[in-house]
Amino acid sequence: MKIAIHHRKGSFSDRWIEYLEGRNIPYIILNAFDNNIIRQIKENNVSHFMWHFDQNYFEDMLHARTLFRAISQIGVKTFPNEDAYWHFDDKVAQKYLLEALGVPLVKSDVFYHKKEADEYIESTSFPKVFKLKGGAGSINVKLIKTKDQARKIVKQAFGRGFEAFDSWTVFTDTIERFWRQKTLHNFLRVLKWGFKGIFVDKQYKVFPKQRNYVYFQEFIPNLTYDIRLIVIGDKCYYLKRNTRDNDFRASGSGILEFVPGNFNIQAIKIAFKIADQLNMGCVAYDFVFNTDNEPLIVEISYGFQPYVYDQCTGFYDASLNWHESKVNLENEMIHNFLKQ
Secondary structure (H helix, E strand, O other): OOEEEEOOOOOOHHHHHHHHHHOOOOEEEOOOOOOOHHHHHHHOOOOEEEEOOOOOOHHHHHHHHHHHHHHHOOOOEEEOOHHHHOOOOOHHHHHHHHHHHOOOEOOEEEEOOHHHHHHHHHHOOOOEEEEOOOOOOOOOEEEEOOHHHHHHHHHHHOOOOEOOOOHHHHHHHHHHHHHHOOOHHHHHHHHHHHHHHHHOOHHHHOOOOEOOOEEEEEOOOOOOEEEEEEEEOOEEEEEEEEOOOOOOOOOOOOOEEOOOOOOOOHHHHHHHHHHHHHOOOEEEEEEEEOOOOOEEEEEEEOOOOOOHHHHOOEEEOOOOOEEEOOOOHHHHHHHHHHOO
16 A cells, blocks of 8 residues: 655645554645646655645645546545545535435525526515635635526526625625634734735635535524534534624634534434545535524535644434544544545
8 A cells, every 4th residue: 555645734634644643544745736646646646645635725726636536547645636626616506416415405596598597586575695616714605685686697597697705795704704713813914815805816716716606594583603513424413603793604614613512413324324424534514594494404525724623522323323533524524435
Protein backbone atom coordinates (compact mmCIF):
# COMPACT_ATOMS: atom_id res chain seq x y z
CA MET A 1 0.00 0.00 0.00
CA LYS A 2 1.37 3.42 -0.98
CA ILE A 3 -0.55 6.61 -0.22
CA ALA A 4 -0.28 9.77 -2.30
CA ILE A 5 -1.57 13.09 -0.97
CA HIS A 6 -2.08 16.39 -2.70
CA HIS A 7 -1.28 18.76 0.14
CA ARG A 8 -2.64 22.24 0.73
CA LYS A 9 -1.88 23.83 4.08
CA GLY A 10 -5.04 24.39 6.09
CA SER A 11 -6.95 21.55 4.45
CA PHE A 12 -7.75 17.99 5.56
CA SER A 13 -4.30 16.93 4.40
CA ASP A 14 -2.55 18.55 7.39
CA ARG A 15 -3.89 15.83 9.66
CA TRP A 16 -3.84 13.09 7.06
CA ILE A 17 -0.06 13.53 6.96
CA GLU A 18 0.17 13.55 10.76
CA TYR A 19 -1.86 10.32 10.86
CA LEU A 20 0.40 8.54 8.37
CA GLU A 21 3.63 9.71 9.98
CA GLY A 22 2.41 8.74 13.43
CA ARG A 23 1.78 5.19 12.24
CA ASN A 24 4.82 4.85 9.94
CA ILE A 25 2.59 4.30 6.91
CA PRO A 26 4.48 5.06 3.68
CA TYR A 27 3.19 8.03 1.73
CA ILE A 28 4.29 10.56 -0.84
CA ILE A 29 3.29 14.16 -1.51
CA LEU A 30 2.35 14.67 -5.16
CA ASN A 31 1.20 17.76 -6.99
CA ALA A 32 -2.06 16.81 -8.68
CA PHE A 33 -1.56 19.62 -11.21
CA ASP A 34 1.74 18.32 -12.56
CA ASN A 35 1.57 17.57 -16.27
CA ASN A 36 3.10 14.13 -15.70
CA ILE A 37 1.05 13.26 -12.61
CA ILE A 38 -0.13 9.96 -14.12
CA ARG A 39 3.45 8.84 -14.71
CA GLN A 40 4.37 9.80 -11.13
CA ILE A 41 1.46 7.79 -9.76
CA LYS A 42 2.51 4.73 -11.76
CA GLU A 43 6.23 5.02 -10.98
CA ASN A 44 5.57 5.32 -7.26
CA ASN A 45 3.13 2.38 -7.24
CA VAL A 46 0.44 4.53 -5.66
CA SER A 47 -2.55 2.53 -4.41
CA HIS A 48 -4.51 5.36 -2.70
CA PHE A 49 -4.72 9.04 -3.68
CA MET A 50 -6.18 11.63 -1.29
CA TRP A 51 -7.03 15.22 -2.16
CA HIS A 52 -9.25 17.62 -0.24
CA PHE A 53 -10.28 19.59 -3.29
CA ASP A 54 -12.19 22.75 -2.54
CA GLN A 55 -15.16 24.44 -4.21
CA ASN A 56 -13.51 27.84 -3.65
CA TYR A 57 -10.63 26.99 -6.01
CA PHE A 58 -11.59 26.96 -9.68
CA GLU A 59 -8.58 24.88 -10.65
CA ASP A 60 -9.62 22.21 -8.13
CA MET A 61 -13.13 22.01 -9.53
CA LEU A 62 -11.79 21.98 -13.08
CA HIS A 63 -9.27 19.18 -12.57
CA ALA A 64 -9.95 16.92 -9.57
CA ARG A 65 -12.83 14.89 -10.97
CA THR A 66 -10.96 14.33 -14.24
CA LEU A 67 -7.80 13.09 -12.53
CA PHE A 68 -9.62 10.87 -10.07
CA ARG A 69 -11.76 9.29 -12.76
CA ALA A 70 -8.66 8.59 -14.84
CA ILE A 71 -6.57 6.98 -12.11
CA SER A 72 -9.48 4.87 -10.91
CA GLN A 73 -9.13 3.10 -14.28
CA ILE A 74 -5.74 1.75 -13.16
CA GLY A 75 -7.01 0.59 -9.78
CA VAL A 76 -6.05 3.61 -7.65
CA LYS A 77 -8.53 4.26 -4.86
CA THR A 78 -9.38 7.92 -4.35
CA PHE A 79 -10.64 10.07 -1.50
CA PRO A 80 -13.16 11.34 -2.20
CA ASN A 81 -14.43 8.52 -4.36
CA GLU A 82 -16.57 9.00 -7.46
CA ASP A 83 -19.80 8.53 -5.52
CA ALA A 84 -18.77 11.50 -3.38
CA TYR A 85 -17.27 13.89 -5.92
CA TRP A 86 -19.56 13.77 -8.95
CA HIS A 87 -22.21 15.92 -7.24
CA PHE A 88 -19.88 17.94 -4.99
CA ASP A 89 -20.91 21.61 -4.70
CA ASP A 90 -23.79 21.07 -7.13
CA LYS A 91 -27.16 21.47 -5.42
CA VAL A 92 -29.03 20.63 -8.60
CA ALA A 93 -27.19 17.32 -9.01
CA GLN A 94 -27.92 16.55 -5.36
CA LYS A 95 -31.63 17.22 -5.91
CA TYR A 96 -31.77 14.53 -8.58
CA LEU A 97 -29.65 12.10 -6.56
CA LEU A 98 -31.70 12.43 -3.37
CA GLU A 99 -34.98 12.23 -5.27
CA ALA A 100 -33.74 9.04 -6.95
CA LEU A 101 -32.97 7.54 -3.54
CA GLY A 102 -36.38 8.55 -2.22
CA VAL A 103 -35.04 10.25 0.89
CA PRO A 104 -36.79 13.02 2.83
CA LEU A 105 -35.59 16.35 1.46
CA VAL A 106 -36.72 19.92 1.10
CA LYS A 107 -38.71 20.13 -2.14
CA SER A 108 -36.71 21.75 -4.93
CA ASP A 109 -37.60 22.79 -8.49
CA VAL A 110 -35.17 23.49 -11.32
CA PHE A 111 -35.89 24.82 -14.81
CA TYR A 112 -33.66 25.06 -17.87
CA HIS A 113 -35.94 27.15 -20.08
CA LYS A 114 -37.42 30.55 -19.31
CA LYS A 115 -40.91 29.59 -20.48
CA GLU A 116 -41.22 26.76 -17.96
CA ALA A 117 -39.75 28.93 -15.20
CA ASP A 118 -42.26 31.72 -15.92
CA GLU A 119 -45.14 29.24 -15.85
CA TYR A 120 -43.89 27.88 -12.53
CA ILE A 121 -43.87 31.37 -11.00
CA GLU A 122 -47.49 31.95 -11.96
CA SER A 123 -48.64 28.60 -10.55
CA THR A 124 -46.73 28.46 -7.28
CA SER A 125 -46.78 30.39 -4.00
CA PHE A 126 -44.09 32.51 -2.38
CA PRO A 127 -41.76 32.95 -0.54
CA LYS A 128 -39.26 30.55 -2.09
CA VAL A 129 -35.51 30.19 -1.58
CA PHE A 130 -33.40 30.89 -4.66
CA LYS A 131 -30.00 29.21 -4.92
CA LEU A 132 -27.19 28.80 -7.38
CA LYS A 133 -25.71 25.35 -7.92
CA GLY A 134 -22.53 26.09 -6.00
CA GLY A 135 -21.36 28.06 -3.02
CA ALA A 136 -20.90 27.45 0.70
CA GLY A 137 -21.95 29.44 3.76
CA SER A 138 -25.21 30.62 2.17
CA ILE A 139 -23.39 33.11 -0.07
CA ASN A 140 -25.54 32.30 -3.11
CA VAL A 141 -28.85 31.97 -1.28
CA LYS A 142 -31.68 34.53 -1.38
CA LEU A 143 -35.23 34.63 -0.06
CA ILE A 144 -37.63 35.49 -2.89
CA LYS A 145 -40.79 36.89 -1.32
CA THR A 146 -42.95 37.82 -4.30
CA LYS A 147 -43.73 36.82 -7.87
CA ASP A 148 -42.23 40.10 -9.09
CA GLN A 149 -38.92 39.30 -7.40
CA ALA A 150 -39.03 35.80 -8.90
CA ARG A 151 -39.66 37.17 -12.38
CA LYS A 152 -36.57 39.39 -12.07
CA ILE A 153 -34.51 36.42 -10.91
CA VAL A 154 -35.68 34.33 -13.87
CA LYS A 155 -34.99 37.17 -16.31
CA GLN A 156 -31.44 37.48 -14.99
CA ALA A 157 -30.91 33.70 -14.94
CA PHE A 158 -31.77 33.46 -18.63
CA GLY A 159 -30.06 36.74 -19.47
CA ARG A 160 -26.84 38.16 -18.10
CA GLY A 161 -26.63 35.45 -15.42
CA PHE A 162 -25.17 35.57 -11.91
CA GLU A 163 -21.63 35.86 -10.65
CA ALA A 164 -20.56 32.57 -9.09
CA PHE A 165 -19.25 34.45 -6.04
CA ASP A 166 -21.67 36.84 -4.30
CA SER A 167 -19.07 39.27 -2.98
CA TRP A 168 -21.57 41.66 -1.40
CA THR A 169 -23.16 38.91 0.70
CA VAL A 170 -19.72 37.79 1.90
CA PHE A 171 -18.89 41.36 2.91
CA THR A 172 -22.17 42.08 4.73
CA ASP A 173 -22.18 38.70 6.50
CA THR A 174 -18.64 39.31 7.71
CA ILE A 175 -19.52 42.73 9.10
CA GLU A 176 -22.60 41.30 10.82
CA ARG A 177 -20.54 38.56 12.45
CA PHE A 178 -17.98 41.07 13.69
CA TRP A 179 -20.59 43.28 15.36
CA ARG A 180 -22.18 40.23 16.97
CA GLN A 181 -18.90 38.71 18.20
CA LYS A 182 -16.33 41.47 18.60
CA THR A 183 -13.18 39.36 18.74
CA LEU A 184 -9.74 39.72 17.21
CA HIS A 185 -10.44 36.65 15.08
CA ASN A 186 -13.56 38.23 13.64
CA PHE A 187 -11.80 41.58 13.13
CA LEU A 188 -9.14 39.81 11.06
CA ARG A 189 -11.92 37.97 9.26
CA VAL A 190 -13.52 41.34 8.42
CA LEU A 191 -10.25 42.53 6.92
CA LYS A 192 -9.77 39.33 4.91
CA TRP A 193 -13.30 38.70 3.70
CA GLY A 194 -14.23 42.36 3.55
CA PHE A 195 -11.41 42.82 1.06
CA LYS A 196 -12.56 39.77 -0.89
CA GLY A 197 -16.15 40.99 -0.73
CA ILE A 198 -15.38 44.45 -2.05
CA PHE A 199 -12.69 43.70 -4.60
CA VAL A 200 -13.32 39.98 -5.27
CA ASP A 201 -10.28 37.74 -4.96
CA LYS A 202 -8.85 36.81 -8.35
CA GLN A 203 -9.49 33.11 -7.73
CA TYR A 204 -13.24 33.82 -7.80
CA LYS A 205 -13.13 35.93 -10.96
CA VAL A 206 -12.31 32.90 -13.12
CA PHE A 207 -15.47 31.01 -12.19
CA PRO A 208 -17.94 31.16 -15.10
CA LYS A 209 -21.21 33.01 -14.69
CA GLN A 210 -24.21 30.94 -13.68
CA ARG A 211 -26.94 31.17 -16.31
CA ASN A 212 -29.57 29.27 -18.26
CA TYR A 213 -31.06 27.50 -15.26
CA VAL A 214 -33.01 28.59 -12.19
CA TYR A 215 -33.34 26.69 -8.92
CA PHE A 216 -35.96 27.30 -6.25
CA GLN A 217 -36.38 25.50 -2.93
CA GLU A 218 -39.38 25.44 -0.64
CA PHE A 219 -39.20 27.96 2.19
CA ILE A 220 -39.79 26.50 5.65
CA PRO A 221 -40.96 29.28 7.97
CA ASN A 222 -39.83 30.00 11.52
CA LEU A 223 -36.52 28.19 11.26
CA THR A 224 -34.06 29.21 13.95
CA TYR A 225 -31.36 26.62 13.23
CA ASP A 226 -30.28 23.67 11.13
CA ILE A 227 -28.12 20.71 12.09
CA ARG A 228 -25.03 19.42 10.34
CA LEU A 229 -24.59 15.66 10.68
CA ILE A 230 -21.38 14.04 9.43
CA VAL A 231 -21.26 10.27 8.96
CA ILE A 232 -17.86 8.62 8.68
CA GLY A 233 -17.87 4.85 8.98
CA ASP A 234 -19.97 3.81 11.97
CA LYS A 235 -19.94 7.25 13.63
CA CYS A 236 -22.20 10.28 13.24
CA TYR A 237 -21.08 13.70 14.48
CA TYR A 238 -23.41 16.55 15.42
CA LEU A 239 -23.28 20.33 15.03
CA LYS A 240 -26.12 22.83 15.46
CA ARG A 241 -25.98 26.07 13.45
CA ASN A 242 -28.26 28.87 14.59
CA THR A 243 -29.65 31.42 12.17
CA ARG A 244 -28.52 35.00 11.96
CA ASP A 245 -30.71 37.68 13.55
CA ASN A 246 -33.80 38.36 11.41
CA ASP A 247 -32.59 35.87 8.82
CA PHE A 248 -33.53 32.36 7.72
CA ARG A 249 -29.97 31.25 6.90
CA ALA A 250 -28.00 29.09 9.33
CA SER A 251 -25.06 27.99 7.18
CA GLY A 252 -22.23 30.48 7.50
CA SER A 253 -23.69 32.23 10.55
CA GLY A 254 -20.86 31.18 12.86
CA ILE A 255 -23.40 30.75 15.71
CA LEU A 256 -22.63 27.15 16.60
CA GLU A 257 -23.51 24.62 19.30
CA PHE A 258 -21.63 21.35 19.66
CA VAL A 259 -23.49 19.57 22.47
CA PRO A 260 -26.59 17.72 21.21
CA GLY A 261 -29.80 19.15 22.61
CA ASN A 262 -33.41 18.27 21.93
CA PHE A 263 -34.02 17.45 18.27
CA ASN A 264 -35.74 14.74 16.27
CA ILE A 265 -33.17 11.96 16.51
CA GLN A 266 -34.71 10.31 13.44
CA ALA A 267 -32.32 12.55 11.52
CA ILE A 268 -29.44 10.40 12.81
CA LYS A 269 -31.18 7.23 11.65
CA ILE A 270 -31.78 8.75 8.21
CA ALA A 271 -28.17 9.92 7.98
CA PHE A 272 -26.79 6.42 8.64
CA LYS A 273 -29.25 4.74 6.26
CA ILE A 274 -28.55 7.09 3.38
CA ALA A 275 -24.78 6.94 3.97
CA ASP A 276 -24.91 3.25 3.00
CA GLN A 277 -26.79 4.12 -0.19
CA LEU A 278 -24.54 7.04 -1.07
CA ASN A 279 -21.27 5.11 -0.56
CA MET A 280 -19.35 8.37 -0.04
CA GLY A 281 -16.97 7.40 2.75
CA CYS A 282 -17.60 10.75 4.40
CA VAL A 283 -20.91 12.57 4.03
CA ALA A 284 -22.04 15.81 5.68
CA TYR A 285 -25.78 16.48 5.71
CA ASP A 286 -27.59 19.73 6.37
CA PHE A 287 -30.95 18.97 8.00
CA VAL A 288 -33.87 21.28 8.75
CA PHE A 289 -37.16 20.38 10.42
CA ASN A 290 -40.59 21.18 9.01
CA THR A 291 -43.64 22.35 10.94
CA ASP A 292 -44.33 18.73 11.94
CA ASN A 293 -40.75 18.42 13.27
CA GLU A 294 -39.84 15.97 10.49
CA PRO A 295 -36.17 16.04 9.41
CA LEU A 296 -35.55 17.09 5.80
CA ILE A 297 -32.22 17.17 3.97
CA VAL A 298 -31.22 20.48 2.39
CA GLU A 299 -27.94 19.37 0.79
CA ILE A 300 -24.97 17.03 1.19
CA SER A 301 -21.20 17.24 0.78
CA TYR A 302 -18.03 15.22 1.29
CA GLY A 303 -16.04 18.33 2.28
CA PHE A 304 -16.36 21.08 4.86
CA GLN A 305 -14.24 23.52 6.83
CA PRO A 306 -11.45 21.77 8.76
CA TYR A 307 -10.89 22.13 12.52
CA VAL A 308 -14.35 23.52 13.38
CA TYR A 309 -15.53 20.05 14.34
CA ASP A 310 -12.77 19.59 16.90
CA GLN A 311 -15.27 21.24 19.26
CA CYS A 312 -17.78 18.41 18.82
CA THR A 313 -18.21 16.50 22.06
CA GLY A 314 -18.66 12.96 20.72
CA PHE A 315 -20.63 10.89 18.24
CA TYR A 316 -23.73 8.75 17.74
CA ASP A 317 -23.43 5.10 16.76
CA ALA A 318 -25.75 3.33 14.34
CA SER A 319 -27.98 2.28 17.25
CA LEU A 320 -28.50 6.00 18.01
CA ASN A 321 -26.48 5.85 21.22
CA TRP A 322 -24.39 8.89 22.15
CA HIS A 323 -20.70 8.49 23.06
CA GLU A 324 -18.65 11.31 24.50
CA SER A 325 -15.16 11.43 23.02
CA LYS A 326 -12.51 13.64 21.53
CA VAL A 327 -13.18 14.31 17.83
CA ASN A 328 -10.73 14.34 14.93
CA LEU A 329 -12.68 13.95 11.70
CA GLU A 330 -9.62 13.91 9.46
CA ASN A 331 -8.26 10.90 11.34
CA GLU A 332 -11.60 9.13 10.97
CA MET A 333 -11.60 9.84 7.22
CA ILE A 334 -8.19 8.38 6.53
CA HIS A 335 -8.65 5.48 8.97
CA ASN A 336 -11.82 4.34 7.20
CA PHE A 337 -10.41 5.04 3.73
CA LEU A 338 -7.34 2.87 4.26
CA LYS A 339 -9.50 -0.05 5.41
CA GLN A 340 -10.84 -0.34 1.86
